[in-house]
Amino acid sequence: MALTFFRYSAVDPESRPIDVKQVRSEYDFIVVGGGSAGAVVANRLSENPSWTVLLLEAGGDETEISDVPSLAGYLQLSDLDWKYKTAPSPEESPYCLAMNGDRCFWPRGKVLGGSSVLNAMIYILHYFKKSEDNRNPYLANTTYHSQGGYLTVQESPWRSPLALAFVKGGEELGYEMRDINGEKQTGFMIAQGTIRRGSRCSTAKAFLRPIRLRKNLHISMYSQVTKILMGRPKSDDPRPRAIGVRYMRDGVYRTVRAKKEVVLSAGAIKFQTVSVAMDYIINERGPLTSLGGVEGVAFVNTKYADKSGLLPDIQFHFAPSSVNSDGGEQIRKVLNLRDAVYNTMYKPLVEAETWTILPLLLRPLSKGWVRLKNANPMSYPIIEPNYFTHKEDVLTLIEGIRIALNLSDTKAFQRFNSRPLLTQMPGCRKFPFDTDPYWECALRHFTFTIYHPVGTCKMGPAHDPTAVVDPRLRVHGVTGLRVVDGSIMPAIVSGNPNGPIIMIGEKGSDLIKEDWGYV
Numbered sequence: 001m002a003l004t005f006f007r008y009s010a011v012d013p014e015s016r017p018i019d020v021k022q023v024r025s026e027y028d029f030i031v032v033g034g035g036s037a038g039a040v041v042a043n044r045l046s047e048n049p050s051w052t053v054l055l056l057e058a059g060g061d062e063t064e065i066s067d068v069p070s071l072a073g074y075l076q077l078s079d080l081d082w083k084y085k086t087a088p089s090p091e092e093s094p095y096c097l098a099m100n101g102d103r104c105f106w107p108r109g110k111v112l113g114g115s116s117v118l119n120a121m122i123y124i125l126h127y128f129k130k131s132e133d134n135r136n137p138y139l140a141n142t143t144y145h146s147q148g149g150y151l152t153v154q155e156s157p158w159r160s161p162l163a164l165a166f167v168k169g170g171e172e173l174g175y176e177m178r179d180i181n182g183e184k185q186t187g188f189m190i191a192q193g194t195i196r197r198g199s200r201c202s203t204a205k206a207f208l209r210p211i212r213l214r215k216n217l218h219i220s221m222y223s224q225v226t227k228i229l230m231g232r233p234k235s236d237d238p239r240p241r242a243i244g245v246r247y248m249r250d251g252v253y254r255t256v257r258a259k260k261e262v263v264l265s266a267g268a269i270k271f272q273t274v275s276v277a278m279d280y281i282i283n284e285r286g287p288l289t290s291l292g293g294v295e296g297v298a299f300v301n302t303k304y305a306d307k308s309g310l311l312p313d314i315q316f317h318f319a320p321s322s323v324n325s326d327g328g329e330q331i332r333k334v335l336n337l338r339d340a341v342y343n344t345m346y347k348p349l350v351e352a353e354t355w356t357i358l359p360l361l362l363r364p365l366s367k368g369w370v371r372l373k374n375a376n377p378m379s380y381p382i383i384e385p386n387y388f389t390h391k392e393d394v395l396t397l398i399e400g401i402r403i404a405l406n407l408s409d410t411k412a413f414q415r416f417n418s419r420p421l422l423t424q425m426p427g428c429r430k431f432p433f434d435t436d437p438y439w440e441c442a443l444r445h446f447t448f449t450i451y452h453p454v455g456t457c458k459m460g461p462a463h464d465p466t467a468v469v470d471p472r473l474r475v476h477g478v479t480g481l482r483v484v485d486g487s488i489m490p491a492i493v494s495g496n497p498n499g500p501i502i503m504i505g506e507k508g509s510d511l512i513k514e515d516w517g518y519v
């Protein structure tokens with residue numbers, strides 16, 4: 001019996017990936033970063049049994065807590081998070097003013113699976129069917145979804161009554177209830193997420209666990225790459241060539257060489273009641289399966305949107321909760337919210353039933369920078385998001401806030417006696433409530449993003465001085481080096497990027513296979 005059990009765990013496709021401490025001196029491919037894209041790349045490249053692949057990941061493995069969808073917020077500021085912060089904003093376009101030190105946190109996953117372990121699991125896509133294993137039959141059988149891929153996608157098995165009010169309220173406002181991962185994006189739906197049987201389905205779980213026994217793939221965790229080693233050009237190509245990497249593990253620097261390529265996939269920069277927990281643990285259902293607390297997703301058109309109606313400019317994340325819902329324990333901390341703001345706006349709501357819509361800008365014009373602070377690879381970069389430098393971004397978001405407020409007035413929400421919070425944001429009381437200047441001030445104070453930075457190594461032609469990689473994701477000016485992750489997006493996608501970045505991992509792997517004659 002014991003032997004049978006042992007064998008089972010060895011071949012269980014959900015057993016944990018093996019952390020290889022003693023790596024070889026050379027591999028065909030070295031993949032730096034095992035996040036949304038990197039996990040896919042490591043899987044797909046090691047499909048060729050004659051190639052050897054090393055995946056170096058700065059963080060460790062996932063935890064039991066990271067498996068629980070509704071506890072996503074508790075991973076931020078933990079060891080699984082790089083804990084980046086934005087630099088204070090410029091005076092001419094201030095933001096994050098309600099946050100301590102005027103700085104917003106920018107969480108990023110430092111763990112096998114990367115930010116797919118920290119994210120809210122909301123799945124948005126259009127045509128990335130190769131990876132998908134959709135487990136909602138009414139979706140799986142449509143032309144826009146597929147089954148049998150590595151990545152499990154489904155609705156949360158639990159939802160509050162407000163989730164349906166959200167969708168119904170949207171219909172009252174004239175929007176269709178639809179699969180917004182289908183033919184058209186504008187509309188309202190119950191959120192689809194990267195979850196499997198009520199647990200998070202990170203890219204580590206989806207793409208690395210099932211192949212943990214492949215002999216040609218080594219995964220080294222707690223291994224932070226600090227340098228790409230450049231070698232002499234080959235005689236037929238004068239460009240410098242990436243020949244390996246230097247990394248630190250257990251306080252010791254090591255080097256490992258790449259015969260073919262180095263692939264950079266390092267990314268663009270608690271419990272409720274015992275009964276709820278037991279329901280989750282025994283039945284894989286219940287409120288803990290909620291996608292980071294997000295139950296509904298919608299894409300809406302403000303008056304500034306493209307007149308076709310097909311290119312929405314605001315996305316809603318709907319949650320039957322708010323900043324106060326955990327009694328001030330964690331959400332206010334991950335928001336870095338000033339005490340004065342929390343105590344004035346949210347603390348009085350501790351006993352109240354609340355819901356929140358986050359209006360999110362889909363096509364921001366304002367662009368920011370991530371710059372190296374110094375030559376020390378362990379130093380954190382300077383992050384300057386430059387939010388709201390374009391007035392259009394502010395105006396569009398204000399219209400998004402107004403549509404969200406209208407939703408509160410629909411019959412679907414009035415059944416619950418819904419009403420907006422009228423307490424004015426400290427720092428904005430000089431403006432009358434619900435005026436444009438008030439909302440602009442509120443946006444510049446409670447500046448909230450849902451952590452989708454991309455584009456720091458954008459794809460573009462060689463003559464574009466801001467382009468880092470070519471259309472085959474090869475770094476301009478050198479050989480043997482590609483970037484395959486969210487940073488290659490020339491512009492941010494209009495929706496949650498995890499699905500598209502997994503697609504970049506798939507596409508990037510296919511490009512590498514093609515270029516090395518393995519198709």
Ligand SMILES: Cc1cc2nc3c(=O)[nH]c(=O)nc-3n(C[C@H](O)[C@H](O)[C@H](O)COP(=O)(O)OP(=O)(O)OC[C@H]3O[C@@H](n4cnc5c(N)ncnc54)[C@H](O)[C@@H]3O)c2cc1C
Pocket residue numbers: 032033034035036037038056057058059107108109110111112113114115116118119120121122123124223224225226265266267268450451452453485486487495496497498499501
């Ligand atoms: C809190 C949060 C919520 C989000 N919610 C959603 C959502 O609901 N839906 C959605 O679609 N998207 C969401 N996102 C965004 C999405 O998860 C990310 O955009 C996506 O995971 C990024 O993929 P990536 O491969 O580019 O980078 P990552 O997944 O961040 O992977 C980069 C990996 O590289 C490793 N690494 C970095 N530097 C080094 C180094 N020097 N050496 C070795 N390893 C290194 C990191 O530790 C990490 O594992 C969210 C993100 C966050 C942080």
